[in-house]
Amino acid sequence: MKPNLKVDESLIGQVVRTKKPLMILDVRKEKGYRHLDLAKKVGLCSLLSVPMMVKERIIGVINTYTAAQHRFTSEEIQLLSSLADQSAIAIENARLYEQMIGLEERIRETEKLGVLGEMAIEVAHEIRNPLTIVKMLFHSLSIPDKKDATIIENELDRMNRIVTQFLNYARGEKPEQQKMDINQVLENTLLLVEHRLSQQRMKLKKTLLPLPSISCYPEKTAQLFLNLFLNAIDAMEDGGELEVSSEAIGGFIQVKIKDSGSGIPESIKERIFQPFVTTKAKGLGLGLAIVHRVVEEHRGKIEVDSTPDIGATFTVSLPIEVVQ
């Protein structure tokens, strides 16, 4: 078999087209024969070319040459034809086997996701009980710092809502959208990372321009921005500046989250929104996959711009009017 032959022009093309064996008494005298030099050099004379067929489909051609002139008998043609058919079946089987292995891997991954989904439901269910207890006990504590106490309480509520929403989703219920001011979501979420920002001596620059309220899933948008803030902070281990800006532009609410950190590692740049892609020792690689999903659920867009050692900017655009 010779690869990359133009089927139309070559002699072998004739075999492919007619699906019939071809016999040439002396290839050196044949007009359409392409490899005259080679034939002369290695001493090829008569040719028998038979198609390799799998259910009426040609997958190749087997060529047999003789050094001296030879008229192939019908037995020889039959023998080579059945060898070609057997080989064709073997090749096709190998190809199917390869396909099957790929398919099996995909099935295993889907099964794994299915099992993970079931485990997640159990985990969510089991988290709800201790959460209720923590909330009850929290009320009987007296925490001197009122601001911290409010944050803790709000976060306990948020955890409870996330778990409840998840379980509702597992039951097949659709979460409800609410009209929200995204600036408010940003402010509330920034409160959660305030501690880490000051601990790691990071500056925060906020430029939040007035925005129209939009319909969104409040918990999910909070989750979206929190993940982007946490990633930005993680990328600025030696300090830096986190810039958060928002504006309404061209029918969208545009939020930019810019850090002066390490930038996104080249090796994962193309895959950052895929689950389980991480460069952090304790990272799960789920943050940006969640971010991406939430943006899609809001029919929005997300763009990334990153320069090594200068930093990364994530731009999230959420439509002001959602066309259903």
Ligand SMILES: Nc1ncnc2c1ncn2[C@@H]1O[C@H](COP(=O)(O)OP(=O)(O)OP(=O)(O)O)[C@@H](O)[C@H]1O
């Ligand atoms: N602002 C950023 N600057 C530099 N690299 C980033 C930034 N955001 C994300 N990355 C890179 O993308 C990877 C994936 O981020 P992602 O949030 O999905 O997972 P993670 O932060 O590693 O783990 P998890 O969020 O699940 O705790 C990170 O490990 C990091 O290498």
Ligand SMILES: [Mg+2]
């Ligand atoms: Mg993350």
